[in-house]
Amino acid sequence: MADLHEAAEPLLFGAIPPVMIVSASMAVLLLILVWKKVPALLTSGLDKQIAAIRAQLEEARALRAEAEQLRADYAARIAGAEKDAEAMLGHARHEADLIISRATEATAAMITRREKMANDKIAAAEQSAVDDLRHRAAQAATAAATHLIAAQHGADADRALVDGAIQGLAN
Numbered sequence: 001m002a003d004l005h006e007a008a009e010p011l012l013f014g015a016i017p018p019v020m021i022v023s024a025s026m027a028v029l030l031l032i033l034v035w036k037k038v039p040a041l042l043t044s045g046l047d048k049q050i051a052a053i054r055a056q057l058e059e060a061r062a063l064r065a066e067a068e069q070l071r072a073d074y075a076a077r078i079a080g081a082e083k084d085a086e087a088m089l090g091h092a093r094h095e096a097d098l099i100i101s102r103a104t105e106a107t108a109a110m111i112t113r114r115e116k117m118a119n120d121k122i123a124a125a126e127q128s129a130v131d132d133l134r135h136r137a138a139q140a141a142t143a144a145a146t147h148l149i150a151a152q153h154g155a156d157a158d159r160a161l162v163d164g165a166i167q168g169l170a171n
Helices: 019-037 038-154 155-170
Strands: none
Touching: 019 038
Protein backbone atom coordinates (compact mmCIF):
# COMPACT_ATOMS: atom_id res chain seq x y z
CA MET A 1 0.00 0.00 0.00
CA ALA A 2 2.93 2.22 0.25
CA ASP A 3 3.14 2.26 -3.46
CA LEU A 4 -0.22 3.86 -3.86
CA HIS A 5 0.67 6.92 -1.91
CA GLU A 6 3.97 7.41 -3.55
CA ALA A 7 3.82 8.79 -6.99
CA ALA A 8 6.60 8.24 -9.37
CA GLU A 9 8.45 11.29 -10.50
CA PRO A 10 8.49 11.90 -14.24
CA LEU A 11 11.89 11.56 -15.85
CA LEU A 12 13.18 13.10 -19.08
CA PHE A 13 14.40 10.46 -21.47
CA GLY A 14 13.84 8.06 -18.67
CA ALA A 15 16.95 9.11 -16.71
CA ILE A 16 17.01 12.91 -16.09
CA PRO A 17 15.01 14.06 -13.10
CA PRO A 18 13.04 17.37 -13.20
CA VAL A 19 15.47 19.11 -10.86
CA MET A 20 18.23 18.60 -13.38
CA ILE A 21 16.03 19.91 -16.15
CA VAL A 22 15.21 23.08 -14.21
CA SER A 23 18.88 23.53 -13.30
CA ALA A 24 19.98 23.08 -16.90
CA SER A 25 17.31 25.54 -18.08
CA MET A 26 18.49 28.12 -15.58
CA ALA A 27 22.10 27.65 -16.67
CA VAL A 28 21.13 28.07 -20.34
CA LEU A 29 19.10 31.19 -19.46
CA LEU A 30 22.02 32.66 -17.56
CA LEU A 31 24.41 31.91 -20.42
CA ILE A 32 22.04 33.63 -22.88
CA LEU A 33 21.75 36.66 -20.61
CA VAL A 34 25.55 36.90 -20.33
CA TRP A 35 25.95 36.37 -24.09
CA LYS A 36 23.43 39.17 -24.84
CA LYS A 37 25.20 41.41 -22.26
CA VAL A 38 22.07 41.89 -20.15
CA PRO A 39 24.07 42.35 -16.92
CA ALA A 40 26.04 45.15 -18.58
CA LEU A 41 22.78 46.76 -19.69
CA LEU A 42 21.40 46.43 -16.19
CA THR A 43 24.54 47.90 -14.60
CA SER A 44 24.69 50.73 -17.15
CA GLY A 45 21.02 51.48 -16.50
CA LEU A 46 21.67 51.43 -12.77
CA ASP A 47 24.76 53.62 -13.26
CA LYS A 48 22.65 56.10 -15.23
CA GLN A 49 20.08 56.15 -12.46
CA ILE A 50 22.82 56.57 -9.86
CA ALA A 51 24.28 59.46 -11.88
CA ALA A 52 20.83 61.05 -12.22
CA ILE A 53 20.22 60.68 -8.48
CA ARG A 54 23.65 62.18 -7.75
CA ALA A 55 22.87 65.11 -10.08
CA GLN A 56 19.55 65.61 -8.31
CA LEU A 57 21.30 65.49 -4.95
CA GLU A 58 23.86 68.05 -6.12
CA GLU A 59 21.06 70.24 -7.44
CA ALA A 60 19.21 69.85 -4.14
CA ARG A 61 22.38 70.80 -2.23
CA ALA A 62 22.84 73.85 -4.47
CA LEU A 63 19.19 74.84 -4.00
CA ARG A 64 19.51 74.34 -0.25
CA ALA A 65 22.66 76.47 -0.15
CA GLU A 66 20.90 79.13 -2.22
CA ALA A 67 17.85 78.98 0.08
CA GLU A 68 20.08 79.30 3.14
CA GLN A 69 21.85 82.27 1.53
CA LEU A 70 18.50 83.91 0.76
CA ARG A 71 17.34 83.25 4.33
CA ALA A 72 20.54 84.80 5.67
CA ASP A 73 20.12 87.78 3.32
CA TYR A 74 16.52 88.29 4.42
CA ALA A 75 17.51 87.92 8.06
CA ALA A 76 20.20 90.56 7.53
CA ARG A 77 17.70 92.80 5.74
CA ILE A 78 15.21 92.39 8.57
CA ALA A 79 17.91 93.21 11.11
CA GLY A 80 18.94 96.20 8.98
CA ALA A 81 15.32 97.30 8.68
CA GLU A 82 14.88 97.04 12.44
CA LYS A 83 18.04 99.11 12.96
CA ASP A 84 16.81 101.63 10.38
CA ALA A 85 13.43 101.78 12.11
CA GLU A 86 15.13 102.36 15.47
CA ALA A 87 17.34 105.04 13.94
CA MET A 88 14.33 106.70 12.30
CA LEU A 89 12.43 106.58 15.58
CA GLY A 90 15.41 108.08 17.43
CA HIS A 91 15.76 110.77 14.76
CA ALA A 92 12.04 111.55 14.97
CA ARG A 93 12.26 111.83 18.76
CA HIS A 94 15.30 114.09 18.43
CA GLU A 95 13.46 116.26 15.86
CA ALA A 96 10.40 116.40 18.14
CA ASP A 97 12.58 117.48 21.07
CA LEU A 98 14.18 120.17 18.88
CA ILE A 99 10.77 121.40 17.75
CA ILE A 100 9.53 121.49 21.33
CA SER A 101 12.63 123.35 22.53
CA ARG A 102 12.38 125.83 19.63
CA ALA A 103 8.68 126.35 20.34
CA THR A 104 9.44 126.85 24.04
CA GLU A 105 12.17 129.38 23.19
CA ALA A 106 9.92 131.16 20.68
CA THR A 107 7.08 131.28 23.22
CA ALA A 108 9.39 132.66 25.91
CA ALA A 109 10.75 135.26 23.46
CA MET A 110 7.22 136.25 22.39
CA ILE A 111 6.12 136.56 26.02
CA THR A 112 9.18 138.72 26.73
CA ARG A 113 8.45 140.91 23.68
CA ARG A 114 4.79 141.27 24.63
CA GLU A 115 5.70 142.12 28.22
CA LYS A 116 8.12 144.75 26.90
CA MET A 117 5.49 146.10 24.51
CA ALA A 118 2.95 146.22 27.35
CA ASN A 119 5.49 147.96 29.63
CA ASP A 120 6.32 150.39 26.80
CA LYS A 121 2.61 151.11 26.28
CA ILE A 122 2.14 151.62 30.00
CA ALA A 123 5.18 153.91 30.15
CA ALA A 124 3.93 155.83 27.09
CA ALA A 125 0.46 156.15 28.66
CA GLU A 126 2.05 157.33 31.93
CA GLN A 127 4.24 159.83 30.04
CA SER A 128 1.21 160.99 28.05
CA ALA A 129 -0.78 161.39 31.27
CA VAL A 130 2.12 163.30 32.90
CA ASP A 131 2.51 165.51 29.79
CA ASP A 132 -1.24 166.09 29.68
CA LEU A 133 -1.26 166.93 33.40
CA ARG A 134 1.70 169.34 32.95
CA HIS A 135 -0.01 170.94 29.97
CA ARG A 136 -3.23 171.39 31.94
CA ALA A 137 -1.28 172.68 34.95
CA ALA A 138 0.59 175.14 32.69
CA GLN A 139 -2.70 176.26 31.13
CA ALA A 140 -4.25 176.66 34.57
CA ALA A 141 -1.18 178.54 35.83
CA THR A 142 -1.18 180.77 32.76
CA ALA A 143 -4.86 181.45 33.12
CA ALA A 144 -4.45 182.18 36.84
CA ALA A 145 -1.41 184.39 36.23
CA THR A 146 -3.26 186.23 33.49
CA HIS A 147 -6.20 186.72 35.75
CA LEU A 148 -4.01 187.89 38.68
CA ILE A 149 -1.94 190.22 36.54
CA ALA A 150 -5.03 191.65 34.93
CA ALA A 151 -6.61 192.14 38.32
CA GLN A 152 -3.57 193.66 40.06
CA HIS A 153 -1.77 195.52 37.34
CA GLY A 154 -3.03 198.28 35.22
CA ALA A 155 -1.45 200.09 32.27
CA ASP A 156 0.59 202.37 34.57
CA ALA A 157 1.99 199.41 36.50
CA ASP A 158 2.91 197.72 33.25
CA ARG A 159 4.84 200.79 32.06
CA ALA A 160 6.78 200.98 35.29
CA LEU A 161 7.53 197.31 35.13
CA VAL A 162 8.71 197.51 31.51
CA ASP A 163 10.82 200.63 32.23
CA GLY A 164 12.48 198.88 35.20
CA ALA A 165 13.25 195.84 33.05
CA ILE A 166 14.78 198.04 30.33
CA GLN A 167 16.97 199.88 32.80
CA GLY A 168 18.05 196.57 34.32
CA LEU A 169 19.20 195.55 30.89
CA ALA A 170 21.05 198.79 30.24
CA ASN A 171 23.21 198.46 33.32
